[in-house]
Amino acid sequence: MHPSEEIRFERGEELKGKKICLCVTGSIACIESFYLCRDLIKHGADVHVFMTESSTKFLHPDLFEFASGNKVVTSLSGEVEHLTLCGDSDLLIVSPCTANTISKVAFGIADNPVTTCVVSAMGKGKPIIMVPAMHLSLLEGVKDNMERLKKKGIIFLEPRIEGDRAKIPERETILENVIRVLRENDLEGRKVLIIGGASAERIDDIRVLTNRSSGRFAVELAREAFERGAYVELWHGWMRVRIPPFIPSRKFEGVGDLLGMLKDVKGFDFVIVCAALSNYIPRAMDGKIPSGIKGLTIDMDPAPNILEEIKRAGRSKIVAFKAEEKEDELISRCEEMVKDYHMVVGNLLTSFGEEKTTIWIFRDGRVSRFEGDKRILSRYIIDEMVR
Ligand SMILES: Cc1cc2nc3c(=O)[nH]c(=O)nc-3n(C[C@H](O)[C@H](O)[C@H](O)COP(=O)(O)O)c2cc1C
CATH class of the missing domain: 3.40.50.1950 (Flavin prenyltransferase-like)
Incomplete structure (x- = not known):
């Protein structure tokens, strides 16, 4: 040989x-x-x-x-x-x-x-x-x-x-x-936007409130849609994985930045939102919060609902991701959510940052469960999205 x-x-x-x-x-x-x-x-x-x-x-x-x-x-x-x-x-x-x-x-x-x-x-x-x-x-x-x-x-x-x-x-x-x-180009002529990674909300001039999302799913979904012939853009927050050089990308920090970018969402056929976005926005302080304050509290306000804003901003088909701690809770939340969106992908909190995970795909009153690495799962998600 x-x-x-x-x-x-x-x-x-x-x-x-x-x-x-x-x-x-x-x-x-x-x-x-x-x-x-x-x-x-x-x-x-x-x-x-x-x-x-x-x-x-x-x-x-x-x-x-x-x-x-x-x-x-x-x-x-x-x-x-x-x-x-x-x-x-x-x-x-x-x-x-x-x-x-x-x-x-x-x-x-x-x-x-x-x-x-x-x-x-x-x-x-x-x-x-x-x-x-x-x-x-x-x-x-x-x-x-x-x-x-x-x-x-x-x-x-x-x-x-x-x-x-x-x-x-x-x-x-x-x-x-x-x-x-x-590869078969079943997404030829389609424009797909992937929004991924972790948002980072300002607490003071140097500190941020963020989360453990790695952005891995976003990268794999972008790769899959690209290989299937789509024009793909990746809008991302903080990422712990490399952004592929062949995917045009735009960076955001907080949910507020992302909100400002939504004026450009029109024209995308599909928007997949797998970003872990903050539900609360701290009332940021100028300078640096001094150390040693006992029982320090940071006031926060609810963040805008990005999925709802995307819906308002254009006519794209939205694929929403939902993460919960427990399976039964996840399933009932996703069943509720899918009434408002093209498709919902549910995953457990343990999925954050991992290469392998389990997902539940909800679309048209059907739910399917898949297990595997995020590369393979991305294929199933896009299959279901274009079905
Ligand atoms: C050191 C060296 C580097 C070269 N680099 C390039 C290059 O990067 N791109 C290019 O078009 N031609 C480059 N050339 C010129 C081509 O080698 C030359 O046009 C040659 O006729 C190309 O033949 P081919 O197209 O049959 O391979 C280089 C030539 C030399 C000597």
């Missing part, structure tokens, strides 16, 4: 049975392609690498043979790899993609293994992702050619502009876009 088999499915099965052609061109960013190849395999893909001659000056093909467990194509042979290997593949990704390669394929030039595969895949209507990485001046210089290719259905991932460089996006962004292209 080739060593690359040892890592297959290490991170998931989203790309199980998928054959991917990874085309590498002569940009310094090709150093990232080794890890991208490994990530694709870790999610189950069978990866075949094609290299341009200039990319072989940066990295030796043996590196990619080791990474993929397959022979690397550096020149086309009597095996007509552009028709066989590439023809059988589910997706072609050119990462990194040079200005040179963009411009050649924009005009149908097929003079090396990569350009020939891309031109041929374009002719077959196969999904193609291009990941440009170059100096900003080069990017400007080939803008028109990129537009030409976009019109032909090629998907371009936006580079990260840093100074005068158009850098390759994070690997996670590239991987998630591959999964998105290959």
Whole structure:
């Protein structure tokens, strides 16, 4: 068994049975392609690498043979790899993609293994992702050619502009876009807003009232909706997990900040509110409350009901989360709540911050119970939301 088999499915099965052609061109960013190849395999893909001659000056093909467990194509042979290997593949990704390669394929030039595969895949209507990485001046210089290719259905991932460089996006962004292209896109054309994390209400100038929410569910729901083709935004409070780089996000502190953001809620088809928002807002003091005060009391007032405000602000279908300490109490509260919202997801307080949990999904007079990690549960929640 080739060593690359040892890592297959290490991170998931989203790309199980998928054959991917990874085309590498002569940009310094090709150093990232080794890890991208490994990530694709870790999610189950069978990866075949094609290299341009200039990319072989940066990295030796043996590196990619080791990474993929397959022979690397550096020149086309009597095996007509552009028709066989590439023809059988589910997706072609050119990462990194040079200005040179963009411009050649924009005009149908097929003079090396990569350009020939891309031109041929374009002719077959196969999904193609291009990941440009170059100096900003080069990017400007080939803008028109990129537009030409976009019109032909090629998907371009936006580079990260840093100074005068158009850098390759994070690997996670590239991987998630591959999964998105290959998964069923039942949320295509839909806009989904996820509101997650913990609110933090000001007590004085340095202290806040917050809670143990990690924001993990919000991130997994955002990822799931993204992979299913939606335009996704994440509005978040304090988070103990990393926000995926491929999800546009906006931060709020207290419920008051979030309230101010609701003017932008219109236009979202679905709003999933899994944030742990404070029910009370302290009457904050200026400066710092001195230490040593015995029996210190902090006055609080009820916070606005964000779910009701979202309902007032737009016509989105609202998925509300509810957490309670005891199961029977949770179920009766959710049954009551679902009368007012598209769907309600109930979970117990023990769920906070954990990777695995139990949820109850309430919709249309039905309740279903699921157990598992938040990644898998997010799939069930979105399934039920779009049903
Ligand atoms: C050190 C070095 C770094 C380069 N980096 C890039 C780059 O990031 N992006 C790019 O478009 N071209 C870059 N080039 C230029 C390409 O390698 C050159 O245009 C080449 O013809 C591309 O060939 P290919 O598209 O067949 O791989 C670089 C060249 C050198 C020598």
